[in-house]
Every structure is written in structure tokens, then in C-alpha cells.
Amino acid sequence: MKEYKLGIEATLEIIGGKWKALIICFLMTGVKRTGELQREISGISQKVLIQQLRELERDGLVYRHVYQQMPPKVEYSLTEYGVTANRIVDVMCAWGKDNIKRRQDQGEDIVLLEDT
Structure with a gap:
């Protein structure tokens, strides 16, 4: 039996790490091929x-459709369940923007590219 002390542990197990929230964010805009995602997420290897x-x-957030062609x-794409993760990703995005603004106000040379 798996046990968690806090609900956030289960959340981080599914969407934690450097890449998963970004993948979910980009899939929110629609269906993507592997190459499209790799171009949008700078620094991630194909592997x-x-x-x-x-x-x-595996965790039920993403649907993979393989076309039988050469x-x-x-x-x-996101599954219906995967779309529910948008609430978390939106909060993370908002917090990140606030954090960048705070750091800019403190004199750090930092920019949010989506604002340019």
C-alpha cells in the first residue's frame, strides 16, 4: 500500500520535475507531435x-495516438483528466510571473520572454 503524508506528494509524483508541467502547458493549446514539443521546450532531449x-x-494525463503510416x-493530446491539471499549471505560471517581477524589482537582470 502506498501512503502519502500530504496530497502534494501525489501531485508531485505525477507532474513534478522539470518537464512535465511544461509538457502539460504546451498540450493545453492542442494536439502536438513529438518534434513540435521538442522545439517548444528548449533544452529537453528527445529521449x-x-x-x-x-x-x-501511464498516469492517464496524456493520450498518445499512433497513425499506421510510413x-x-x-x-x-491531453486526456479529459489531463485537462484538470491546467488549474495547477495556471497557478504555477502566475506564481512564476510574480516571482520574475519581484526579482526584476530587486534589480536582477531577468526577462520573461512570453511578455516580449
């Missing part, structure tokens, strides 16, 4: 991206 997508698929085509 890590596929591993993270498979984990999100060359192979795979698309990823």
Missing part, C-alpha cells in the same frame, strides 16, 4: 521528452 510523455500517458506519425 527525455518521450520518457516524460510515456509517464504522463513514416510513423505520433500525436499527443
